[in-house]
Amino acid sequence: MGGPLSLYGFALECQAWVQGILTTPLPTTVVRARSRRDHRAVAPAGVVLRLVGGDDAARSVHDVSRRGLSFAAEESDLFARAGAIGEVAIEWQGRLRICGSAQIRHVSACADGSGRVAGAKLTFASRDDERHWANEVDALLDPVTCVGGTWTRDLWELFESSGYFALSHKSPPDFGRLREAFVTSSQRLERAPELGAQIVWPSARGVEASSSVIALNNHAVFLYHLARRSGPVPPGLLARELVYAVHARALRWIKDRRDLRWLVVWVQDVARFSKRAHLDFIERHADGESASIVTMRALEVAVHPATSEARAIPKAAAVAEGGPAGWIARDALRADFSAITLAARAQFPSSFIAAHGLDTFELSFRDWKHARLGRGREILVAEREGRIEAAAVLEWAEEGIHLFGLLDVLRIIPLTPGGAAAMAVLLAEAKRRFARRGKSTFVLACDPELPAAEWPSGSTDLGRTHVTVMSTELTAELAEHAWEVITGAPR
16 A cells, blocks of 8 residues: 555455455554655656757656656666766756756666666756746645645634634634734745745635744744644545645655754644644654654743833843842853853753754854844843853744744753742843843743742743654654554544
8 A cells, every 4th residue: 555655565364255345354564665755746748858968869757756756768778877967958748948967866667567767866957947846846746735925814714713723722812913913924934935834725715724834943944833624624525634735745845945954843732633643753753862852831921011221221231120139131152152052951852952053152044034034042141149040042033923922932941950040030031132022922931840839920821832853854754654643543
């Protein structure tokens, strides 16, 4: 049996023929026999490959993926030899030419014995060629989902009707202030396909399901806004097909970004699909190095309106208003960072540290800048009597990108046994800094066992949350796991 990326094998025990039907019990074991990295699709008629500067023969293309293709090869075709590299032009049904080079990876006989086929890896001559190829391949791999920022009205209706806006003790009115920002940021994201994507399954009712991805920084990506319209689905479809389609396309986007090394997903205890399709997979692979899970409590902390006095406080050093006497909150210096990194390594797995840039003083958000979307990070320390007791990593993003504000985060890292007492001073300074950014709330990622009596005043519990980190090298296997989970779900 074939899945999107794998072949599965199982044994059937034939028992009896009943009215022309062979009955057999369900197999007790299903084995994933073989897997490939990339999704493939059969090329439509009229797609051919030509060797530039060589013979003028048109070689019929059999199947395509984002990274390569296979084509018909003759025994006498010197180009179609394993290891051969040549400059090629791909003619797509007479309406498009895509230029690049092809490296032959294998040559083998067709399964039906009709001839030979050569598989090749493609390198494109320009970014435009790569985009043209991606558009054609995506239309074959997934003709039902779309990517872009033009569905903001329908997405908003989806978030309301699906119950997404009711998560974490929220309700739709809580998000009204973000609607205009959501529209603006979505439109900017559409013009920056290298930064992220909003994926939807559109229908006559609006949008049936959605998912979004965005680069957290220059080497990690965030998967979020997964939702499906509640109630009956359009005729001929299953709810699980809708969810799988948008989820799978998000994972394909991640696989195509070779510079992104880590996938970060926040999974709440109440999120059934995310727990089965994502958290269960990470738990099986969690070794700290290639995958990890950090469980925390997400507390939404209210930011009081910034006064002119608060806005004027110098960024380099500020005494935390309302904090314990003798404490000072200030920006971390390079000289402080080795101690901060050492403390972070004692608190978090190495994959978590790498994904969130806790091992480097500098972290790039270049794609955000190119998209004219705000994104940044500040590292603070709490100091008492000249000694650094704790650090805090403050991250923020353009309003409207994540509707629950999960990219506006404060993480506190104690550096000494008494460092936990520095929370008040760091929180006070974080409130001032988020206020200067025009934020009304931010998320404090704290110990899941922190007693409610010690939560910041006026904070809202968004729930116990698992922050999962996974190497993008595991993306193909995650995609297949999600397919197995969804396909095996009851109707």
